Amino acid sequence: MxxxxxxxxxxxxxxxxxxxxxxxxxxxxxxxxxxxxxxxxxxxxxxxxxxxxxxxxxxxxxxxxxxxxxxxxxxxxxxxxxxGVDASQDAETRKDWRWWRHTRADDRRNINYHYDVSNDFYGLWLDSRRVYSCAYFAQGDESLDQAQEKKLDHICRKLMLRPGERLLDIGCGWGGLVLHAVERYGVKAVGITLSNDQHAYVQNLIQERGLQDRLEVRLMDYRDLPSNETFDKIASVGMFEHVGRKNLRLYFDKIYHLLNTGGLVMNHGITSVAVKSSGLGSDIAEFVDNYVFPGGELTHISNVLAELSQSGLEPLDAENLRPHYGKTLWQWVQRLEARQEQALEMIGERKYRIWRIYMAGSAFAFDHNWLALFQIVAGKPDSQGHLDYPYNRSHIYR
Structure with a gap:
């Protein structure tokens, strides 16, 4: 009233x-x-x-x-x-009372909720490769397609990919990274996803490009990868936010055992800025959990590095791409708004509003240092602690 x-x-x-x-x-x-x-x-x-x-x-x-x-x-x-709120500082007392949610069935259901909306819907506003993660604007004036291609190269160079190596992509999305790595860097790759739509989409691309002997995509939880299967390099891009804070050690333990000695892993994901935060305040975390990413959880970069190190991996390089994600998200919002009528026909008014306000809100959060986006490169040393890694970063910026 x-x-x-x-x-x-x-x-x-x-x-x-x-x-x-x-x-x-x-x-x-x-x-x-x-x-x-x-x-x-x-x-x-x-x-x-x-x-x-x-x-x-x-x-x-x-x-x-x-x-x-x-x-x-x-x-x-x-x-x-x-x-009148700084949402990055308002969530430090939120409790991890939903730690039990990350069963295999729950995670599959949560992934299907967000990613199986419609392949064509995502195609409206993502780049031509459908890369659904932070782009890399090396100069700042690149188009979205150019910035996403540069991001894929940025990852491949950080991993120092070489022809013939085996690459695992945990949470491969619509296949942008594995396809790029196979076709441009000559690796053999396995991508895994829990999304039925993404799995079918990548399968079709593999067939169309004749890559059956070099690229495989599996509908699989990372926890179910065979323990006797190993890889030279591992990438995880925009996936570990779905793992759950209580499962981070299990996640990095799994990566450690899948990685060959001397191998590298690149973990790319959103982190909180407030050290003790478990999500954004002002009821944002609750909104995201209820409407956008059920089961998604954030933690501070210090916790990520601690869990990674305790698993036996050695952190080698960390880069915060926060400004790049704000720029990426605003471009997604603009592209979605420009295709509003098509989006409404595909997914309806309610879902359109969810994606519009979520992406705009996320762009604002990155712009205002409420959220960060870290790429961490780590390696698996041998029994003597040796790891062959360059003395400088010229292999990345060339």
Whole structure:
């Protein structure tokens, strides 16, 4: 029920901000020249508007309780000011009470929820290779396709791939990395995924390109890889966020046993910025868990390095690509918005809103140092502690 008290609370929260709110066609806060207008459509949202959180506003948008008028950048920037929160620092006391969720069945269901929406939907706004992870803008003015190709080369060079080596890609997506590594670097590769759609898509590409003797894709959980199968190099790109904090040691132990002595692994994934954080605050982590990535969990880079080291792997190189992911995500948002009508036909209004607000919110989080994106290269030393690795990074930047 809309009351004068609620209206006063909303007006107070918006003081000084170029934001207006309408209810039943009438403006109840702000002014006509606002950069963002919140059109309240359902009484459920009134309490959220009076005591806003970023996750609460995102939920209201997805559930169609509000319409948001304005650019995605303005919506996120003014939404953060409206809520008055630094989401990277607000989550340090969140408990790991859902540690039990990462069974094989749960993880498969969670992956299917996010990635099996529609191959064609992802094709609308990803690059031509459908690489669904942070691009690498070496100069800053590259197109999305160019930046994603440079990211693939960046990874392959960090792994020092050589012809004939065996490469494992854990969470291979639509096959961008394994196809690039096989065709450009001459390796033999195995990619694994839990997504039925991705598996079928990559299988078709392997057949079309005649790579059956050099590339294999499996519908498989990383925990089920045979213990007697080993690889010279291993990549994991945008996957370990699904592992779960309690399973990080198991994850790196598995990689250690799959990796040949002297081999390298490159782990590329999102980490929190707050050291003790288990997810973004202002109800963002809850929104992402409920609507976007069920079971996804973040941790600080220091915890990743600790678990990796305890598994026997030696950290060799760490690079934070945070600015690159913000730029990547804004390009995804712009491409999705430009193809809104096609997206709505494919997946409907609700899912379109989920992906739009999630990607815009993630771009904002990377831009404002709430999230980081680390690529970590590690190796498996021999029994004497020796690992053949260059003295400088010229093999990467050439």
């Amino acid at each position: 809309f009351t004068a008290l609620l209206q006063n609370q909303i007006q107070k929260s918006l003081t000084g901000l170029p934001v207006s709110v309408t209810w039943r066609g009438e403006r109840i806060a702000g002014n006509a020249d606002a950069r963002v207008t919140i059109h309240a459509r359902d009484a459920k949202v009134l309490g959220i508007l009076a005591k806003p959180t970023l996750g609460g506003l995102a939920r209201a948008y997805v559930e169609n309780w509000v319409d948001l008028q304005g650019s995605a950048q303005d919506i996120l920037s003014l939404g953060q000011a409206y809520c």
